[in-house]
Amino acid sequence: MKLKFTKMHGAGNDFVVIDAINQHINFTPAQWRFIADRRFGIGADQILVVERPVQPDVDFRYRIYNADGGEVEQCGNGSRAFVQFVIEKGLTDKTSIRVETMSGIIEPRLEADGKITVNMGAPVLEPSRVPFLSESLTASHQGDDSLWPLEINGKQAWISAVSMGNPHAVQVVASVDDYPVQVDGPLIENHPRFPKRVNAGFMQILDRRHIRLRVFERGAGETLACGTGACAAAVTGIHRGLLDSPVRVSMRGGELSIAWKGEGHPVFLSGPAVTVFEGEINLSEIQ
Secondary structure (H helix, E strand, O other): OEEEEEEEEEOOEEEEEEEOOOOOOOOOHHHHHHHHOOOOOOOOOEEEEEEOOOOOOOOEEEEEEEOOOOEEOOOHHHHHHHHHHHHHOOOOOOOEOOEEEOOEEEEEEEOOOOOEEEEOOOOEOOHHHOOOOOOOOOOEEEOOEEEEEEEEOOEEEEEEEEEOOOEEEEEEOOOOOOOOHHHHHHHHHOOOOOOOOOEEEEEEEEEOOEEEEEEEEOOOEEEOOOHHHHHHHHHHHHHOOOOOOOEEEEEOOEEEEEEEOOOOOOEEEEEOOEEEEEEEEEOOOOO
16 A cells, blocks of 8 residues: 655654554554664654644644654644644644644644744653652652653663653753763663553753753664653652743754643643655555
8 A cells, every 4th residue: 555644853853653544544563663764764753643633622643653663642843743744734723723642632832923822731740650660769859850760771860750641760961962872762662660561751951041952762772862851850850849930841853832830730842843855655565
């Protein structure tokens, strides 16, 4: 079968976006992996699928598949690409939409300057709901945040566990350039304290409104940007009393802006979404 697709990115976090409203989609994990493969397929960190909504009072359903073929709950940069896609394709004439995801409803909107802002909902800070297994651990406290000791590669890292619809472990490092992200990232991702695996964030604080960030994403490896990772890092820094909202987040693929008023309030993610090219791919031989 031939599949029509659009290649997009948000700050270098790249996606294959598929219209499943006007074409039939029923793929195997092997086919998702083939699409995401950078040598044999199209290449992407995540694959985004646009569907008709299941719930009432919602405009679309949004599904996300990582490069390893697994479906995941949320993708902040992808949500911005999603909005750009449905507007460009004429699937909606709204500039603000309600979108159903595996982790709940998000409300992205297209701003007058062309950037897209997404209401990502309130962060989850209770360890058991991230989920993070904190039993038998003693937390250290900084500001209003709890830091948890995690044994990684023979050393102890202090992480904040937070969910933005998907799980994140965020730690402050002296330099994101010097930190061994490629070594520690997969160890944190697959740490037994995180039963659903986790996105590992490494945050360098430049000043109270500016950070640098690298994220080793669950099921995708290190990406050039991570929207939910940027949200989780900003929330962590504000909760610890180290940052003030809004926070400018510089990643290897570009910059995002995160605003958060504190516990109980939603996180707002703003940044660009870019269409790169469109095409068709033949999946007939991939089972």
